[in-house]
Amino acid sequence: MATQRLATWAQALTYPDLPHEVSHAAVRSFYNWVGCAIGGSQHEATTIARNSLSPFFGAPTSSLLGHHGIQIDAQHAALINGIASHVHDYDDTHLDTIIHPTGPVASALLAVAEWKKGVSGEDFIVALVAGIEAECKVGLTVWPEHYDVGWHITSSAGSIGAAVAVSKILRLSTVQTSHAIGLAATQVIGLREMFGSHTKSFHPGRAAQCGLLAAVLAENGYTSSEKALEANRGWANVVGATKADAAQNLDRWLSVNGPDGLASTGSQVGRWEILRNSFKPFPCGIVIHPIIDACIQLRREIGEDNANPQSIKSVTAKVHPLVLELTGKKTPKDGLEGKFSVYHSGACGLLFGKATPAEYADGVVRDPKVIALRDLITAEIHPTLMPEQATVTVALKDGRTFTKDITNAVGSLEVPLSDEMLETKFIGQCMPVLAGQVHRASEACWAIETSDDIADIVQFLRL
């Protein structure tokens, strides 16, 4: 029943069914994904994939984001944009499963929307929601054993999300959507052993491509199981590892009646997973985020004019032990090391009021002014603090002191990134690639819901 339930739910979902907060969460997820995909478009992994696979590119229908007008076939666009969107580990996170949900779904969806032409923003957003709900729900049914045993849940669940989303755009029937889910479920992508290599970013890209392929085959009558998720030798039982109640879990998470089930279109029963999606504000390890957050807020309190090594006497951070274990680098030498330095990161928060990819450029890490402020920062372990907490105190040379306690850093579910901060992140990622075009790109993405044709947006996302 679970596969059919999911297919039926997805097929019936319409844009007017989405509460405003849900559609806005989808726009934010799309917006953040575009920034990540453009931000990662020049990365070595993206470049290798693009160059090595070019002999296979089919008729040009879909754009490579952040590139010079390059269009390729939708399958390869899904793969390569998906790689780019994850390669900096800067994409979104569904915290209940640590799925990065938008990568596999939006990479497939944008490629198909551009290929098929005339897909409206509303249709795109409802397909995105359907796909994200699908992958997060099936992820929840096998979490955490599935992840613990070694599956990269973003891609192993992601291909199913991509298949559901593309099935929506292609207007597949319920049976066809079930077959698409089956074809996606039988392609299980992503071992955690690959973390630390290019292959980690391959995972969401390949999941997008697998889901797209699944939907296209199903559209044309290629048959699959109609109980791929719940069958004895189906997805949940096979990849659920030691989880004995995988099938029961499917019933719980894919029911439209229960409070945890698929969100009901009319009556608000059920839960929208997309409302539990979160965005990383800073391109570095999450343990430093509370300190950066505190420093950015303190910059406003002490006044921008005082946020420099001339006015500041000392900065003291009380932190969780993991902060120094993972990011205790006192004298980082380049951008990459800067990401593992709470001192550099805190200094950027105070000096610039932000920590975007630009603040982790080699030149910034070696800037004497940054180094001077960095050297004024000390970090002390406080065993009673939680990882999401920190306290930062700035003492000015004029004798005043300012203290900021962070209980939950910005970017958490409790303190979500504002649209404004999301835009700062977007601009920081895209500026080096899109330059003067970045603001038009940002505007177009924010306005996606009013678009008659997604292709009109994409033109601003390539060069």
Place this chain on the structure above:
Amino acid sequence: MATQRLATWAQALTYPDLPHEVSHAAVRSFYNWVGCAIGGSQHEATTIARNSLSPFFGAPTSSLLGHHGIQIDAQHAALINGIASHVHDYDDTHLDTIIHPTGPVASALLAVAEWKKGVSGEDFIVALVAGIEAECKVGLTVWPEHYDVGWHITSSAGSIGAAVAVSKILRLSTVQTSHAIGLAATQVIGLREMFGSHTKSFHPGRAAQCGLLAAVLAENGYTSSEKALEANRGWANVVGATKADAAQNLDRWLSVNGPDGLASTGSQVGRWEILRNSFKPFPCGIVIHPIIDACIQLRREIGEDNANPQSIKSVTAKVHPLVLELTGKKTPKDGLEGKFSVYHSGACGLLFGKATPAEYADGVVRDPKVIALRDLITAEIHPTLMPEQATVTVALKDGRTFTKDITNAVGSLEVPLSDEMLETKFIGQCMPVLAGQVHRASEACWAIETSDDIADIVQFLRL
């Protein structure tokens, strides 16, 4: 170590390292695969895949077997030929793992060889051996738990075999081959729940494509784990289901020193899995094979002139209970039902001396002469017989009786298909597609080892 060991072994393997029986087994495996791929080229699943994916086809470099001169990109050729080769469930079987080994490997290899041009038959055969050894060895490390839990081992291990084979053809270094293995290992294709739908045949095709993609990315510097098979969260542990000793097993099967390990190139230590590959002689359930085998042999003994309903008084088969349970259809109405009729199958063995796809055409099943002989056959269960055994007795009207005991049917490891029977099978599969060209195709495939360029063979395999 296991991944590196496999990569090192594969990279070093040369054609002169192959004992004659091994290279001949590879030629037979290739030959049988070509017949299956051409035989399945007109199947609905193959047609749907070809039509629905045509918008994605890249530059034409590689042939679709059995089609009118169609060349497409190597990735899609691997996928579609792989689908075709498995769609009739008539391909080869490595009986220790029930992997159908040639599909994933040869589908990728032929597509790449044609694309790259100038690949010799010797290089092709050694790559095929490397790939088949790789997939069967890694399959053995997780067998049988991996299959039992629900993985279609042909494809879940097959992508690794395809990656190793293509890495050979592309002359990758050991490190690149390790990365290719990693990229293939992270794409785990095939749930058994899909059996009974088109998606079963999708599995070996997709595995071929995944392995090909993996090798191409690795060739260009896309990095992966170098211990993808053996790591804590690597392939064997993640897909090995409850198999606690997966890592130990890897050491055993991927050692070049042990008797079960990878075959040593010089000293003959180790075991060649390709010598344990078997070929199905008849396109029907394996339980009828002993009866067909007996009937074909009896035809020779009673004389072809007597092998008809005019001369035969009765035929009595003593069979294992499964034969009647699975294939007890007394009055089959069409070709598909004929495959589930021991009576029809036995009658064809006696009347025609063969049971190829042609004998399961609707017209043959409805042929009065076939029906007349079929009605003379009775089958009795003998509880002491093993499934691979049968005894068939033919009583002629002239009073003579002939009896044939089968201990192992032809096609088993004990009684391998002769080259001549393999050719009968090939012709039977290919004749409806290639017509007059079939004998040239057969000759070219048998002579693969002497070819300077695989493309010279492929020209006979399309129309």
